[in-house]
Amino acid sequence: MVSGRTTGSASRMRPVARQPVSEQVAERLREFIDENGLQAGDKLMTERELAAELGVGRSSVREAITALRARGLVEVRHGEGIYLLERSTDLISSLAQELVGTHVDHPYIWETRQAIEVQCARLAATRATTEDLALVAAALDQMAAExxxxxxxxxxxxxxxxxxxxxxxxxxxxxLVAGIRESFDKTSETSLTRAGQPARSLAEHRGIFEAIAAGDPALAAGRMLAHLVGTTDDLLPGH
Amino acid sequence: MVSGRTTGSASRMRPVARQPVSEQVAERLREFIDENGLQAGDKLMTERELAAELGVGRSSVREAITALRARGLVEVRHGEGIYLLERSTDLISSLAQELVGTHVDHPYIWETRQAIEVQCARLAATRATTEDLALVAAALDQMAAExxxxxxxxxxxxxxxxxxxxxxxxxxxxxLVAGIRESFDKTSETSLTRAGQPARSLAEHRGIFEAIAAGDPALAAGRMLAHLVGTTDDLLPGH
DNA sequence: TATGGTCTGGTGGTCAGACCACCTGACCAC
DNA sequence: GTGGTCAGGTGGTCTGACCACCAGACCATA
Structure with a gap:
């Protein structure tokens, strides 16, 4: 391996940027949406109009639309037209959902969930409004009743x-949490169906709530972590 | 609004499940991949073969492939064929990309990153091997030199x-962290280019490293959190 | 020997046109 | 007011053709 002296190893030519038509169409559409400030629910042009306007075939337009649909940007209604969805709201949760689906049973996911929920508890301690607190308190009451x-x-x-x-x-x-939880609930009933667990969880929840209500981020985070780690370890006797 | 007594409000008929051909094709492909245990890098059948095998038109196959590609499941090489990507890896990075892309410049992302990296520090304190520690120590030396x-x-x-x-x-x-950092670096140079910041960061890094090396999860997590919160607040004087 | 040209087969990429399936609204018969 | 019919427009699918691209085999020349 001599590595040659053909062109000199420094600053080789930059590859040509080739881009399929369908992707260009997708980009134009995103630009169009941004520039014209289209809102969720607005109706796009028809496929035939887009094809004519952009000077491409209808198949290319359809592929671009398919890609946007897969990314959750638009919704296509047969016989009606193409409509905008609000970006990112469902996308993150659906991605998270898929992620959980592919890694079920690994402790990795629990660790990820711990990371997120602990941070949520910490932030909640400094940001929770009275309405938030009322909702959490109501959840505690409901749980107690159960x-x-x-x-x-x-x-x-x-x-x-x-x-x-x-x-x-x-x-x-x-x-993120919405997606993870939804997937959890869908796949497995790995929840607290163990004797004494509900009562224990309720007590821990009360502790977390108090820390949040008291505005103590570190305490709230610590208790949430302990709560999640505790239930997780119960579920995974090995490890 | 009387809500009618047309059919009785209970147990109305379930809507017919209509599903476009292209989506069915996409599902079949996913099944096929799972069932046959295909690995990343494996080559799929050609579009024409798939169309013939499934008894559908090539356009439908192409739309299915486009959807899979948008979701990061496969890679299409012009003139060569369709190849599998590693599912989870690419899924996560696209998730991270989406996280950053939709909320650039919001403190939300920093909070998300805090959640993840703090958890990493905590886990590292119990799992880091001597090789891991050596790498981190080397990073500290490099940073000191810089x-x-x-x-x-x-x-x-x-x-x-x-x-x-x-x-x-x-x-x-x-x-997740890799994806977030990559997207960060791509979009903005919001880094630590403030006087005195590098030295301060280095000291904090040393503290984190010691906690990890000592096997103290809580201390490692706490110091990582303090480090990230500190640098974040510096970057966001408002808020 | 090796470098570069050429050809060939197979792949994805695009296009145009034709249908089909579906929704909406208008109109009409009862 | 109910339901039927129709027309127009929309997305959904199929087909066949052609283009762009890649890999490999082959060959000509230096």
Whole structure:
């Protein structure tokens, strides 16, 4: 391997930028949407109009639309037209959902969820409004009622975690958790169906709530972490 | 609004499940990939073969492929064929890309990154191997050299954070951070180009490293959090 | 021997035109 | 007011053709 002296190793030519028509169309569409400030629900031009306007075939337009649809940017209604969706709202959660789906049963996901929810608790302690706190408190009451009834308290648990996450007022974290939880609920009932677990969880939830209400970020984060780690370890006796 | 008594409000008929051919094709492909255990890099059938095999037109196959490509499942090489990508890896990076892309410049992303890197530091404290520690130590040396030379220490900073994340041995978190950082670097140069910042960061990095080396998860997490919050607040004087 | 040209087969990329499936609205018969 | 019919416009699909591109085989020349 002599590495040659053909052109000199420094500053080789930059590859030509070739780009398929369909991708160019997709870019133009995104530009168009941004520039004209189109809102969610607005109707785009028809495929035939787009093809004529851009001077390309209808198949290319359709491929571009397909790509945008797969990315959650637009919605296509047969016989009606193409409509805009609000960006990113569902995309992050759907991506997170898929992610969980491909890694179920790995502790990796629990660790990821721990990372996010702990941060949510921390942020909630500094940002929670009185409405947020009221919602979380209501979730605690609901959970208490479920525990008294001898149930698994799934609804109350869900409501509590949702409330805390919501109180972080960080849309990214909210979407992330939404996707992860939805996927969890869909795939497995790995929840707290263990004797005594609901009551224990309820007590821990109360502790987290108090820390948030008291505006103590470190304490809230610490308790949330302990709560999640505890339930996780119970679920994974090995490891 | 009387809500009618046309059919009785209970148990109305379930809508017919209509599904476009192209989506069915996409599903079949995913099934095929899963069932046959295809690996990343494997070559799929050609578009014409797929169309013949599934009894559909080539356009439908192409739309399905376009959707899969937009979701990062396959890679299409003009003149060669269709190849599989590693599913989870690319999924995570596209997730990260989406996170950054939709919320650039918002503190939301920093908060998300804080969540992840703090967890990485915590995990690293219990899992870091001697090799991991050596890499992080090397990053500290590199950063010290850069600081001495009066540079911004970008490389050393990057290497340090990468090393810590790597030491968490959690592929999801690793990919997530990698994707976020990459998108960051691509979009903005919001780095630590402030007087005195590199030296301060270096000191904080040393503290984090010591906590990890000592096997103290809580301390490592706490110091990482303080480090990230500090630099973030500097970058966002408002807020 | 090796470099570069040429050809060939197979691949994805694009196009045009034709249908089909579906939705909407208008109109009409009862 | 109900339901039927129709027409127009929309996306959904198929087909066949051609183009752009890549890999490999082959060959001519130095």
């Amino acid at each position: 525990v008294d009834a001898g149930e698994a308290a799934l609804e109350g648990d869900r409501a509590f975690h949702f409330g805390v996450v919501q109180a972080s007022h960080n849309p990214i974290l909210i979407q | 600081v001495d030379a009066g540079e911004a220490a970008l490389e050393g900073d990057r290497a340090f954070h990468f090393g810590v994340v790597q030491a968490s041995h959690n592929p999801i978190l690793i990919q």
